[in-house]
Amino acid sequence: MSSSSMTSTHPAVFLLMGIPGLEHLHIWISxxxxxxxxxxxxxNCTLLFIIQADAALHEPMYLFLAMLAAIDLVLSSxxxxxxxxxxxxxxxxxxxxxxxxQMFFLHSFSIMESAVLLAMVFDHYTAIxxxxxxxxxxxxxLITRIGMAAVARAVTLMTPLPFLLRRFHYCRGPxxxxxxxxxxxxxxxxxxxxxxxxxxxxxxxxxxxxxxLRFVILSYIFILRAVLQLASQEARYKAFGTCVSHIGAxxxxxxxxxxxxxxxxxxxxxxxxxDILSVNFYLLFPHMVNPIIYGFKTKQIxxxxxxxxxxxxx
Numbered sequence: 001m002s003s004s005s006m007t008s009t010h011p012a013v014f015l016l017m018g019i020p021g022l023e024h025l026h027i028w029i030s031x032x033x034x035x036x037x038x039x040x041x042x043x044n045c046t047l048l049f050i051i052q053a054d055a056a057l058h059e060p061m062y063l064f065l066a067m068l069a070a071i072d073l074v075l076s077s078x079x080x081x082x083x084x085x086x087x088x089x090x091x092x093x094x095x096x097x098x099x100x101x102q103m104f105f106l107h108s109f110s111i112m113e114s115a116v117l118l119a120m121v122f123d124h125y126t127a128i129x130x131x132x133x134x135x136x137x138x139x140x141x142l143i144t145r146i147g148m149a150a151v152a153r154a155v156t157l158m159t160p161l162p163f164l165l166r167r168f169h170y171c172r173g174p175x176x177x178x179x180x181x182x183x184x185x186x187x188x189x190x191x192x193x194x195x196x197x198x199x200x201x202x203x204x205x206x207x208x209x210x211x212x213l214r215f216v217i218l219s220y221i222f223i224l225r226a227v228l229q230l231a232s233q234e235a236r237y238k239a240f241g242t243c244v245s246h247i248g249a250x251x252x253x254x255x256x257x258x259x260x261x262x263x264x265x266x267x268x269x270x271x272x273x274x275d276i277l278s279v280n281f282y283l284l285f286p287h288m289v290n291p292i293i294y295g296f297k298t299k300q301i302x303x304x305x306x307x308x309x310x311x312x313x314x
Contacts, residue, residue, distance in 0.1 A: 011174040015092045020177050030087035036284040037080040043291025044069040050304045060138040064120045071113045072287035078105045079180040099181035100162040108154040114212045115150035121219045129226040248293040252286040
C-alpha cells in the first residue's frame with residue numbers, strides 16, 4: 001500500500017466540473033455548443049470533400065485551406081464530444097492520461113492553426129507581390145515542408161507539458177474547474193512549485209501570438225503597398241478580394257485569443273464562469289466560421305457548395 005502511494009503521484013481520473021456556477025444551465029448551454037460543433041463538422045468536412053474531389057483546387061491556396069479545415073476538425077473534436085457528455089449525461093470522469101492527451105492535442109493543434117494562417121499570408125504575399133514567381137516558389141515540395149514545420153513546431157513546444165504535469169502531486173482534489181483539460185486548469189490542482197509551468201505557458205503564448213501576428217501584420221503591409229501600386233482599379237479590387245476571406249479567418253482566430261486573455265485577467269476577480277465561457281468562445285468560434293468565411297468569399301468553393309446543395313436533375 002505504501003509503495004503504491006509513493007509511486008502514484010496523480011489521481012487515476014479527474015472530474016470535469018463543466019462551467020462552475022452554471023451547472024443548472026448545462027442543458028441549455030449545450031444547445032449553442034452542439035450547434036456550433038455541428039456547423040464546424042459540416043463546414044470543414046464539406047471543404048475537405050470539395051478540395052479533394054476537384055483537381056483544379058489542388059493549388060497552394062486550397063491546400064493550405066484543407067490543412068486549416070483538418071486542424072479545425074481535430075480541435076473541435078478534441079474537446080466538444082466530452083464536453084457535451086458532461087453537459088448531457090454528467091459524465092465528468094476523464095482518465096489522467098486521456099486528460100494529458102486532450103490537453104496536448106488542444107494546444108498543439110492551436111499552434112498549428114496559427115502556423116497555417118501565417119503560411120496562407122505567405123501565399124497571398126507571393127501571389128500579389130511576386131506573381132511571376134508564384135508557381136516556382138510555392139511548389140508542392142515547399143508546401144509539404146511548411147506543413148511538416150508547422151507540426152514540428154507545435155509538437156516541440158507542447159511535448160514538455162505532459163511530462164511537466166506528470167511530476168506533480170495532485171493533493172488539492174481531482175476536480176478540474178473547466179469543461180476540458182486546459183493546461184492552467186490542471187496546473188491549479190498541482191501541489192508544489194508551478195512557476196516554471198506558468199512561465200512556460202506564457203512564453204509559448206507570446207511566441208505564437210506575438211511572433212506569428214507580427215509576421216502577419218508585416219506581410220499585409222507589404223501586400224497593401226503592392227496592391228495600391230496596381231494601375232487598374234479592377235486589379236486592385238480583385239487583389240483586395242482575395243485577401244478578405246483570409247483576413248476574416250485571422251480575425252476569427254486572434255480576436256477571441258486577445259479577448260479571452262483580457263477576460264481571463266479581469267475574471268480573476270469575478271465569477272469563474274465568465275473566464276471559461278470566453279475561452280470556450282475562442283475554442284468554438286474560429287472552427288465554426290472559417291468554412292463560412294471561405295465558402296462565401298471564395299468563388300470556386302462557393303460555386304461547388306451551391307452545386308452540391310442545389311444540383312438540379314438534367
